[in-house]
Amino acid sequence: MADDNGKRQTPKLDELTTGPWPSFVREIKQAAETNKMSGDLLGQLELSYEEKIGHWKHGGIVGVMGYGGGVIGRYSDVPDKFPEVAHFHTMRINQPAAWFYTSDALRKLCDIWEKHGSGLTNMHGSTGDIIFLGTVTDELEPTFSELTQAGFDLGGSGSDVRTPSCCVGPARCEWACYDTLNCAYDLTMSFQDELHRPAFPYKFKFKCAGCPNDCVASIARADMSIIGTWRDEIQVDQDAVAEYVDSGMDIQSDVVMNCPGKCMKLEGRKLHIDDKDCVHCMHCINTMPKALAPGKDRGACILLGSKAPIVEGALLSSVLVPFIKMEPPYQEIKDLVEKMWDVWCEEGKSRERIGEFIQRVGMGNFLEAIEVEPVPEMVAAPRDNPYIFFEEFYEEGDEEEEEENE
């Protein structure tokens, strides 16, 4: 619907340009000033707001030569009304670890995208990639070419390794128990082939968190969650504890009583921690950052299997390796991952995440297949149902043979 000047009217979307939070409508309009694709996107979105339904067709296979992932095909289902978004594909660009940018790098990305696409981005997508939102099929190769010349590459999509991501880690955080940026970068570079050329039953995500606070939500969102932790004593600066006491902090209620391991005692202005009962939850450290710090013997806990509800229900990652030292090139982790992929790729069903696969075949069987010993740290509690698939049993005559051998 156009007004007298021929400019498209978007009354519903215009209502979202006011208010204290930055407006995505303002962003689209900004891009639309110089880009017809964004103009038509605005129009189609207004139609969606009027009709309360989306206007995108289902998928479509597009990409760049030699890659199977990194581009998501998208086509408008009303191209007659909005021809500039008849094709409106998304490109995923692998972000720099922990999303650090220089102004020059950002400007370079803007130069490329304004030339080849809608000028609209997501900073960032949920997995962590830079999203170039909307271009036509013919622009995919030229965009990719300019990106690689500038030192950028596509991220993952489809049944592949998805772009690994990490928290800010040792770049800024005093709690980082391993170099999350280096780990994410190393995994990304080691698995470039698996990332760009989907060959798995379904997606596989790595997320690297520096400590159990897990600021990248790896335990909820990654197939392999690498969560930094320590195994020796929490470092305590008792002078700083005394300062917190003097400042009026209610350490007894807010820290000691909140400790899930029930391992802390405040005596006057001194804090005692019985570290053998510490579950490394980070709460006390979070509350008293000047007085407490993770221990010195640092590494990571590796958990496996988280996913969103579809198909068999949501899962959180569960412990696979209680503690591992995190030293580049992280060969132990890569060896473990390769074994897991061998088993999962061989036996997994189409669109079966590794977490669902483990639920189907049984964690015990999966551990055997990847040659990892079962340990109690892997369970919250042993089974409470008696349906045990016994594999060992006696045959007739075994008892007599044993007696003879004794």
Next chain:
Amino acid sequence: MAQAQQERKTDIGPPHYEKHLPPVVKKNYGKWKYHEILKPGVMVHVAESGDKLFTVRAGSPRLMSTKTIRWYAELADKYCGGHLRFTSRNNVEFLLTEEGKIDPLIAELKANGFPVGGIGNAISNIVHTQGWIHCHSAATDASGIVKSVMDELEEYFSSTKLPGKLRIALACCLNMCGAVHCSDIAILGVHRRPPKVDHSRLPKICEIPSVVASCPTAAIRPATVDGAKSVEVDEDRCMFCANCFTVCPSMPLNDPLNDGVSIWVGGKVSNARHEPMFSKLAIPHIPNNPPRWPEVVDAVKNLVEVWAANARPHERMGEWIERIGWPRFFKLTGIEFTKYHIDDFKHAGLSYKRSAHLKY
């Protein structure tokens, strides 16, 4: 002279992060001592060397035009030696070493409509998906609801008056791109009607075994319809998850009359104090009401304010609910408890109240 054709590069991965780290980060990498939140949206990290890194965090819309990215780059040049980063929840962080530049930067951000906050006991931004802007399976729009909710709750972004951190996330359908299933408050797009099967197209573009296998409740079976090999849906077994549509374009579920959003509460990702937990159903369905979804905004605001008024320091929403019990949660928030709130997928019994620990 003709320009030599550049060799096509592939498999180069992202730029090495070291190329983008500010000098103060490179110097003190892995040698940070402690941090302090100085005021809403501003924190300082102090290194063992004594160096200080100031972070100013601003709310960012995630969907960004290159014009706004260029403006961020300009700000980075002006205040931060050309360095900034984005957070895991889509805010922008300016990384300064000169304390005197903090307030001018904040003033410039605010003057241009970008609130400063999101650190500590605050709402940090709403992680969300593409919605009607780009997704074929969206049951609702994402950015519109996010904007509407954050407009109403912006004061909790720009201050640290909440009892603990508050993580809100939105997914426009059950695929949950971004995994909202562990949020203090999750907004989830839902369908309420079964797929409308196009039997004339399905045999041409869909793999029937994949469609049958895609259904979590085994509601789909092969069937011959009008002479074509298609599928039929047992509508009593269908719970409208739309996974069949994900694998088969010929059975869409998008329905303007019945699509809407559900609201979930009490999830958390961090290990601090309580172990991570899933979000649980609070409100099963609120119809879509663009452009501002006022009913959704009111529901979220109510949840935030009831929690904020009743929780102890540090208590995340899920921890607060566990302490007071779900019956009191429904009472305090005024939310109706229905049969939909009771699980009926596999292992549903594990979530029933299997004790006499009740409060009267």
